[in-house]
Amino acid sequence: MTLRYAEDYRPGEVFDLGSHRITETEILDFARQYDPQPMHVDKEFAARSHYGGLISSGWLTALILFRLMLRGFVCQETSLGSPGHDETRWLKPVRPGDMLHGRVEVTEVRNSKSKPEMGFVQNTATLSNQDGEVVLRIRSTAIFKTRMTADK
Numbered sequence: 001m002t003l004r005y006a007e008d009y010r011p012g013e014v015f016d017l018g019s020h021r022i023t024e025t026e027i028l029d030f031a032r033q034y035d036p037q038p039m040h041v042d043k044e045f046a047a048r049s050h051y052g053g054l055i056s057s058g059w060l061t062a063l064i065l066f067r068l069m070l071r072g073f074v075c076q077e078t079s080l081g082s083p084g085h086d087e088t089r090w091l092k093p094v095r096p097g098d099m100l101h102g103r104v105e106v107t108e109v110r111n112s113k114s115k116p117e118m119g120f121v122q123n124t125a126t127l128s129n130q131d132g133e134v135v136l137r138i139r140s141t142a143i144f145k146t147r148m149t150a151d152k
Contacts, residue, residue: 004075006119006144009106017068017102017125022056024096030060056094061136065127068102073123073142080118080143087139092129099130107139117149 031040035057038045046054070076094100108122120141127136 001072001075003077004144005078005147005149006109006111006121007147009109009121009144011106011108013106015073015104015106017065017072017104019099019101020064020068021099022060022064022094022096024054027054027056027060027096031057035059051093054096058090058136061090061094061100061127062088062138064100065102065125065136065138068127069104069125072102073104073125075144078145078149080145082140082142083120085138085140087137089137090135091137092133092135094129094135098135100135101128101130102126103128111146117146118143119146 028041031037039049039051039055040057043054102125104123104125106121106123109119111119120143122141125138126134128134
């Protein structure tokens, strides 16, 4: 990732984050440890449920999107974390074998009034499946160093 400060992000700018194929093993391993609901860990139960089969934990799906964002949107050298997410929506179930594709659009950029060495980059990140259906949408804010920091 190219060195990018808060001011280098532009509203309307879109970042293609690449893809990730989710596996049954990932779904089961994650769910057994962190989200052991039957639709995530029990194939027979999941098949009889309204999901019609095993599905990923929404939290695993969100972490896959986050990993893609770290590779294709977040500049590690200037990132200062995030104050949080404004919206997280799981729109469709994610199933073993799905090819997930990430995308981020910058919606607003502003410098901090009280801490001019940091800027806020609001964005909407989506994860879509192989059929182009959005399975996850997250609206959040990332904090990045400003160019003022580079001058120090």
